[in-house]
Amino acid sequence: MSTAIDMKALMLEERAKRRAAKAAAAPGAKDVEAGEQRQQQAALDAEGSALRAARCAIANREGFTLASTRIAPQRLDSAFYIGDFLMAAEADVVLRCLDGPRYAARWRGGGRRNLNLGGQPGELDIKEELPDFALALIDALVASGAFPEAQRPNHVLVNDYCDGHSGCVAHTDGPLYSPRVGCLSLGGPALIELWDDLAKGAREDESALVAGMLLRHCSLHVLADDAYTNLFHQIRDTRRDVITEHVVNQAAARCAAGDVVQRGERRLSIVFVHKIDESEDGM
Numbered sequence: 001m002s003t004a005i006d007m008k009a010l011m012l013e014e015r016a017k018r019r020a021a022k023a024a025a026a027p028g029a030k031d032v033e034a035g036e037q038r039q040q041q042a043a044l045d046a047e048g049s050a051l052r053a054a055r056c057a058i059a060n061r062e063g064f065t066l067a068s069t070r071i072a073p074q075r076l077d078s079a080f081y082i083g084d085f086l087m088a089a090e091a092d093v094v095l096r097c098l099d100g101p102r103y104a105a106r107w108r109g110g111g112r113r114n115l116n117l118g119g120q121p122g123e124l125d126i127k128e129e130l131p132d133f134a135l136a137l138i139d140a141l142v143a144s145g146a147f148p149e150a151q152r153p154n155h156v157l158v159n160d161y162c163d164g165h166s167g168c169v170a171h172t173d174g175p176l177y178s179p180r181v182g183c184l185s186l187g188g189p190a191l192i193e194l195w196d197d198l199a200k201g202a203r204e205d206e207s208a209l210v211a212g213m214l215l216r217h218c219s220l221h222v223l224a225d226d227a228y229t230n231l232f233h234q235i236r237d238t239r240r241d242v243i244t245e246h247v248v249n250q251a252a253a254r255c256a257a258g259d260v261v262q263r264g265e266r267r268l269s270i271v272f273v274h275k276i277d278e279s280e281d282g283m
């Protein structure tokens, strides 16, 4: 048996150990990517906080009243359309925050994908704090009178219609929420229709079509009380919306009967509601 030390083998072994230690210490591609995403998210969070600190334009506008944006008398006295609820730069911040790394894995769906902020609709006790960019919008909704303080929105659903044609079937937003929904539109335009009879709506019987509203970039529409509870809203699956005399916000949305309005490549709606918890519904 030889007891001589194999110096070459020892040296090779030592080199291999050093190489392994160096590789373990060097950040891998995944770590670099995670680090970059953390930095990007921190920058977006700062933008969201700045948006909140600055208060959105609408919240600062003197003399603004929600009543002045009511779209029509009678059945629609509880529906409102505000064409310039946000400034374009404010909308950009909101879009960037929604497109940031924090939510990348949370979007669900395809042509119309969605994201819940503030827990799931059925969860009455709020499980998730809302981010600053959403709180900035909520502050503006309350400051503008779109929501009373007692019904401050605590749940946000974001729809991203990213295929240029998807819509949503006729529905009401249901009894889980206070009877008031505020919906901020970003991106391309779309026509929303309000029907007072679901079956007639499905048959396209226009006697049940109460109104249409063209929803433009940066606009807010609010459906409250009767319009929230009793009217069904839908957005057609189409690439072009036809403006008819039923469209009641023509002046505010800069359109006229007979126009055909092309959808954009992408439209987002940010839907604000106040989930009613047990202490509020008396159960």
Ligand SMILES: O=C(O)CCC(=O)C(=O)O
Residues within 6 Å of the ligand: 157, 159, 168, 173, 183, 192, 215, 233, 235, 268, 269, 271
């Ligand atoms: O996209 C919209 O403007 C409407 C969305 C909607 O009705 C909903 O998410 O319940």
